[in-house]
Amino acid sequence: MNIGIMGAMTEEISQLLQHISETGRETRGMREYVSGTLRGKKVTIVFSRWGKVAAASTATTLIxxxxxxxxxxxxxxxAMDQDLHVGDIVxxxxxxQHDMNASALPGIERHEIPLLGISSFKVDSRHTDSARLAAESYLSENLTTDIDADTLHAFHIHTPRVVTGTIAxxxxxxxxxxxxxxxxxxIPALKCVEMEGAAVAQVAHEHGIPYLVIRTISDKANESAAIDFPRFIDKVASRxxxxxxLRLLDLIQHEGSAD
Incomplete structure (x- = not known):
């Protein structure tokens, strides 16, 4: 198995790179791809940059x-779901893709990807179950030792949850x-909103490979969304x-388990 790990923030990538046994670096398309071994798995890690085009381009290069x-x-x-709070993991x-709308054309629904004939991408439950277990394990065992109490208090993080659901x-x-x-x-079932995940899902779908999108809630997607955003990324989300x-990689037992 060869796993591509993409991050929307450089801080998240830098945390993971501290653990990799690096075998090579290469700059392509203004991105640095770092290859090596992480938790005994062959990986390539890259900062994708923001937005759907950037994420799709990076995913395609990885493949x-x-x-x-x-x-x-x-x-x-x-967060779109009002029950979600800063620090929860989705x-x-x-x-x-919430901004995809070709419905002015006959026979095409809103959010439908033209020529694919689907409006959403489903993730195999085997992978979501593993990701949820990994995130829950981290939060229960490492949260208070990994992040200082003052930071948790500053962002009102007490008992963060892990949920599975729709991301746009x-x-x-x-x-x-x-x-x-x-x-x-x-999208009534919507849990949260971001700028890359569904584009990565489309690329993975078209290449017939499995994928996961894991998101930490940083804000309520309202007028307070930009407050302390850099600090949250550095002190909380990256960790x-x-x-x-890392815990997810531990759960991937052998080559082919993600097929």
Whole structure:
């Protein structure tokens, strides 16, 4: 198995790179791809940059250039489900491109990907179950030793949860109540919103390989969304990502288990 790990933030990538047994680095398309072994698994780690095009380009390079046959994308997201709070982790079981709309054409539904004939991408439950177990294990065993009490208090993180559900992606940073309300009306089951996951899902779908999207809630996708965002990424999300991904790799027992 060859696993591609993509991060939406450089801080998350740097945390993971501290654990890799590196075998090579290569810059392609303005991105640095770091290959090696992580938790006994062959991996390539890369900062994808933001947005659907950037994520899709990076995912394609991982598959075509580095022979990746399993994609993991991780980053932060804005909560759409009002029961979610900063620090909760969402594992995608369904991904939708919320800004895809070719419904003006006959026979095409809103969110449907033209020529694919589907409006959402489903994630194999074997992989979501493993990701959820990994994230829950990290939070229960390492949260208070990995992140200091003052930081947890500053972001009102007490007992973060791990949930599985629908994630929507679009080339917008949602930071106002009106946009958030519109998305909730369009996609009632929506858990959170971000800018890359569904694009990675489409690339993986078209290449016939498994994938996971793991997101840490950083904000409520409203007018307060940008407050302390850099600090949250550095002090909280990067550690959640690293701890959860390392434990996930431990759960991947042998080559072919993600087929």
């Amino acid at each position: 075509e250039r580095y022979g990746v046959n399993y994609l993991i994308f991780t980053g932060v997201a804005g 594992i995608a079981d369904t991904l939708i 992606s679009g080339d917008q940073f949602i930071a106002d109540n009106q946009s958030a309300l519109a998305l909730r009306e369009q 959640f990502t690293c701890g959860s991904v």
